[in-house]
Amino acid sequence: MSDKNRVVMLSSNFYPGFVGGAEKQALELSKALSRQGAGCLVLTRRLRGLPRSAKVEGIPVERLSSRLFLPAVFFWLLKHRGEYGVVHVHLAGSPAVPAALAARLLGKPCVIKLGGGMGLPAALSTSQKTFWGRLKLLLLRLAAPRFATVNSELVAELAANGFDGADYAVIPNGVDTRRYRPPSPDERAEARRKIDVKEGLVLLYTGRFAREKQLDRFLQAFADALKAKPAAALLILLGAGEEEETLKAQAKALGLETRVRFLPPADEVLPFYWAADALVLPSLSEGLSNSLLEAMACGLPAVASRVGGTREAVLEGRSGLLFDPQDYSAMRRQIETLLAKPALAAELGGHAREDAGRYDIERTAKSYLEFYARS
DSSP states (O other), rough: OOOOEEEEEEESSOTTOOOHHHHHHHHHHHHHHHTTTOOOEEEEEEETTTTSEEEEEEEEEEESSSSTHHHHHHHHHHTTGGGSSEEESSSSSTTTTHHHHHHHHHTTTTEEEEEEETTSSSEEEHHHHHHHHHHHHHHHHHOOOOOOOESSGOOOHHHHHOOTTOEEEEOOOOOEEEEEOOHHHHHHHHHHTTOOOOEEEEEEEEEEOGGGGGGHHHHHHHHHHHSOOOOOOOEEEEEEOTHHHHHHHHHHHHHHHTEEEEEEOOSOOHHHHOOOOOEEOSSSSSOHHHHHHHHHHHOOEEEEEOOOOHHHSBBBBBTTEEEEOOOOOHHHHHHHHHHTTTHHHHHHHHHHHHHHHGHHHHHHHHHHHHHHHOO
């Protein structure tokens, strides 16, 4: 592998510390790029108890000083200038500045990936609120990095913050469609047995229990839908977060103790996709959810808000049922639709699996390689 083809992935957090959607994409993209001959190395903060150098699923990881992370990034990129050809920054936080400046000094491409959604304050817009944030934006404009957005909606984020002339590409998140696949009948039966589901429709949410996810409204809509369309149904909420206790109390108050099951975050989510019939994603804002892509690849339709990348990935009536995030009645009606027609989930899920091919991680990696090479 030529050093000029090597990609340095910069992520403030990485495995095995705090892991969210950005970190998962950084790892999966690194593996896909390596399979296509580019090779990757991840730069991240060093957390207590972790070695400076390691490998995560075959990807080399260098952990730099957490307290002095920004200057450490800058000087590492200068010192190792001959060992890589591209800098790829996951999200536009403060580490993007030293990365972009170092790349500019060295004449190397720097790509900053924008995630999140426009419904809530996004990375660039949030920076406008403070002096240091505005300074960050000024330095980024001077460094002139490239930007990759996970959906077309986020292009407006660039224009709104003075980057309307920036070189950018819309490159969605990717999913490993070989790993995330529909289960065989035996695999599905075993997955449902392990979580003690015998019959009925299973709806799954996996992610943070945060206010912007609107799980409280979905719980209310689920309760109301069950009153209107009584059916055997279970809602699994897989995750953790600041809203957890409030949601548990709400479920109890709504009489949903046997209809809603709270489970802690799982290292392996695949069996839950295999046990479920549809994914729930009622968020106010989304970039392009990893859970959504994984669920689609497993043959699950989405009952989801019509926002961000979800609106682009899920085709209404083909691979899922959508509603405007503020439209409670529409949310309830879409739940009622599945309760009344359980077979519809499998029909929509078949199309979801087909459509997931557009987001295969190998296609995402190829798009990035073309973007890196663009003059």
